[in-house]
Amino acid sequence: xxxxxxxxxxxxxxxxxxxxxxxxxxxxxxxxxxxxxxxxxxxxxxxxxxxxxxxxxxxxxxxxxxxxxxxxxxxxxxxxxxxxxxxxxxxxxxxxxxxxxxxxxxxxxxxxxxxxxxxxxxx
Numbered sequence: 001x002x003x004x005x006x007x008x009x010x011x012x013x014x015x016x017x018x019x020x021x022x023x024x025x026x027x028x029x030x031x032x033x034x035x036x037x038x039x040x041x042x043x044x045x046x047x048x049x050x051x052x053x054x055x056x057x058x059x060x061x062x063x064x065x066x067x068x069x070x071x072x073x074x075x076x077x078x079x080x081x082x083x084x085x086x087x088x089x090x091x092x093x094x095x096x097x098x099x100x101x102x103x104x105x106x107x108x109x110x111x112x113x114x115x116x117x118x119x120x121x122x123x
Contacts, residue, residue: 001023001024001025001026001028001031001096001098001111001112002023002024002025002112002114003021003022003023003094003095003096003112003113003114004021004022004023004024004114004115005019005020005021005092005093005094005114005115005116005117006019006020006022006117007019007020007117008091008092008116008117008118008119008120009118009119009120010120010121010122011084011119011120011121011122012121012122012123013084013085013086013121013122013123014083014084015084015121016080016081016082016083016084017081017084017119018078018079018080018081019035019078019079019081019092019094019117019119020076020077020078021033021035021076021077021078021079021094021114022074022075022076023075023076023077023096024075026096026098027072027075028052028070028072028075028076028077028096029052029070029072030052030098030099030100031052031096031097031098031099031100032049032050032051032052032096032097032100032101032102032103032104032110033049033050033068033070033077033094033095033096034046034047034048034049034050034094034095034096034097034103034104034105034107034110035047035048035049035068035079035092035093035094035095036092036093036094036095036107037088037090037091037092037093037119038090038091038093038116039087039089039090039091042090044093044107045059046059046105046106046107047059047062047066047079047092048062048066048068048079049068049103049104049105050068050069050070050077050103051100051101051102051103052100052101053101054070055101055102055103056068056103057103057105059105061087062081062088065081065082065083065084066079066080066081066082067079067080067082068080077094079092079094081119084119084121085121086121086122086123087121088119088121089119089120089121090118090119091116091117091118091119092116092117092118092119093113093114093115093116093117094113094114095107095110095111095112095113095114096110096111096112096113097109097110097111097112098111098112
């Protein structure tokens, strides 16, 4: 599966953004999608995941602010990010693991990665 992440931008603290991860080459209905991010000078970290059966998970710092969802018709997974904080600034990546019902927090379990999209939050 090929992934294309988009939707990043520069916003103010408290604003919202919606990231999209569009897939081609395979349908997402049997795929786990994860969102990761990497801030300058820091290691990549897991943000959220959505399994093929609809289970979701979020890292603690984004719970209640971020929402992951899937549109099977558009073959796209979204990451709605509300109440953005300066510390959310990073390049965001989506990743896929095919034929999976589980959510994975480690990037090692994902087979395909999209190019990142930059999110910059200023105070």
